[in-house]
Amino acid sequence: LASGAASRVRRLIHNLRPAEIAHVLESIPKDPRIILWELVDPDDRGEVLLHVGDEVRSGLIKEMEAGELVALTENLDTDDLADLLQDLPGTVIHEVLRSMDLQNRHRLESVLSYSEDTAGGLMNVDTITVRADVSLDVVLRYLRLRGNLPDLTDSLMVVDRNDRYLGLLPLSSLLTTDPELSVAEVMVRDVEGIPAETTAVQVAKLFEDRDLISAPVIDQNGRLLGRITIDDVVDVIRDEADHSLMSMAGLNEEGDIFAPVFASTRRRSIWLGINLMTALLASWVIGLFEATLQQIVALAVLMPIVASMGGIAGSQTLTIVIRGLALNQIGKSNSRLLMTKELAVGALNGILWSVVVAVIAALWFQSAQVGIIIGAAIIINLAFAALAGFGIPLMLQRMGIDPALAGSVLLTTVTDVIGFLAFLGLGTIFLL
């Protein structure tokens, strides 16, 4: 870029928020991305890095020198710094920790001791705490003295002398209640502290259900560790949803859409390889019926219909169950009922479409027998598809495997194998 253009671009990005700059960086290929990155205001760089996907982030970090990396950590919240730190080279981490004052280092260490996917990993430690026994007037004077509040502060945290969490003091109550009252009289007690080990997904559910903006995080002894704010929860919700969608196609939601061709090829080829095994298994089943196919070629023509109808019906059940599990809608008490329902839907749709396909096949090949056989095979396959679409994700979850990732391959294996086996098997028995 010419230097005139560079300064124009610099001015342009200066008007964007970090998340928006991150968005632009993710939407362009690697070379212009690095040029643009150089033009981002150094003060914004830390925030921008937090908003790009893992893959883009590590690419940008690789381009920077240690000194620059240390500098960009300076403006970050503790929770954000904790996230970023894990991606930085060891020497830089050392440098960052050394440059912090003792209090901040302790705070950072407290966040780092929890996994990124838990309440402890999501929390900020820049919490303003007050005691229950002081009056609102004291709090008001303290805040005015302090001069500013951390971002997204909608309430102060009320703690006892041992730092144990007692309740929330909303800013709106501070503004609308008689200042003579004590904090204890005004504070909200029904927002419970979130244990630091709570998973991020559960935290998100809590925020959604209770319309929270921020919530306290506590340790096993009820001591206040920090607070989680809605902006981080929104990221969790977005990631979680992306994860189901991308996993079902064997993709990673943190991937870079402009990743180098070789890297993308390698990652996706693993998925193709796994699916090839499914396809080979299906072919092997077909191969068992070579003699039949040689005599009745109509079976070869029609067999993809049986497998495909099973695959589609099964993937509907699978998607419902995967989403139900993610939203915690499916538990022990209702899973049996849901299975009965899915089986009934599968059976009814099986009967309906088997009749349609049977008529088409019978007319096409002028054989009532071919029609009856494909009809029966479809009913069988749709029943198995419902069972598999329901059972596979539950089984995977129990085994600790992500149902969104492995579910669709396993399902296709079942519907292909059962579909070909039923159709060609019935054909061999009744048509030869």
Place this chain on the structure above:
Amino acid sequence: LASGAASRVRRLIHNLRPAEIAHVLESIPKDPRIILWELVDPDDRGEVLLHVGDEVRSGLIKEMEAGELVALTENLDTDDLADLLQDLPGTVIHEVLRSMDLQNRHRLESVLSYSEDTAGGLMNVDTITVRADVSLDVVLRYLRLRGNLPDLTDSLMVVDRNDRYLGLLPLSSLLTTDPELSVAEVMVRDVEGIPAETTAVQVAKLFEDRDLISAPVIDQNGRLLGRITIDDVVDVIRDEADHSLMSMAGLNEEGDIFAPVFASTRRRSIWLGINLMTALLASWVIGLFEATLQQIVALAVLMPIVASMGGIAGSQTLTIVIRGLALNQIGKSNSRLLMTKELAVGALNGILWSVVVAVIAALWFQSAQVGIIIGAAIIINLAFAALAGFGIPLMLQRMGIDPALAGSVLLTTVTDVIGFLAFLGLGTIFLL
């Protein structure tokens, strides 16, 4: 339920938030759902109805009498009331409007005049406005006089005498700044008003990028209409993500997982019917090669592999593009580059896996020719799969059709037809 059990359950649900009750209602079948619904505190019913999916909601509304329905609208915010109103019977709507005072009716009408999926449809009208020329001290005294603030109020809206939006006055500034200063000196000017016609998805993007808790909604003349709060935005984000996932299996994200069997069967059978047409088209293509298949039965055994590899590779590209479009990552300027990349990945994976499959097929059927033909067919199909996975969603979007809904059927049609055509066509030319 015995009356003792009923009162226990009633106490139990009394401790749950409306969103949590909604969650329970969605997780149980219809009959117990109605029994449980009767036990929900009448004051909570409006909120609960807002949190269940469309289908569960209309089922519950059908069970209630007009008087009960009017009563449950009384505790709702205007934006929520506007959402709910559209599902109520005409006589109830009339009654609700008649029971409101003039100011509230005007507010409701202003929300109702915008579509549910726009900033206008998402907004609340319970906004607290202040003038720019008064001092903070006046504002503080006004708030204390008022006694409480609407939920999720993190800032007041600053307007001029014509109600035109000027900026935000955060509660935190009110608490930390010198009360002698004027509103104009303290207010935040860089949060722009959101035009009421902005789509909900764009609003969500704005909230995510700027970490907002609430934002002003304005009309064409810049006049303040209301405010959007983060809780409604979180719902938009959740729905949007669910929508992509569910649509790809031909499902509706508002559906009831315990919908009656017949209703579910009908809805899903449409999707099976559409997919049957794809399968029939594929069978028709195979049928063109009946003579070939009769002579070389190996082709019948192997042909599903070609179609399946194309389907998997294509669905990866499709998912990336559908997500990229939803996140606005793909535009005119980079789409060509992305297509080149996807084609390159498709070609490389095609070459890689075609070799693997060719070797397996050649060994299996003791024929180098069969191996070469299936390899070539896979390369051809993966290239078309990349093109289709990329082009179909872009084309659908341009036509105003939801790519998540129609994309996968169209893609499978392409990969099946091209796969069978390439493999059986090459087989006919070179093996007969």
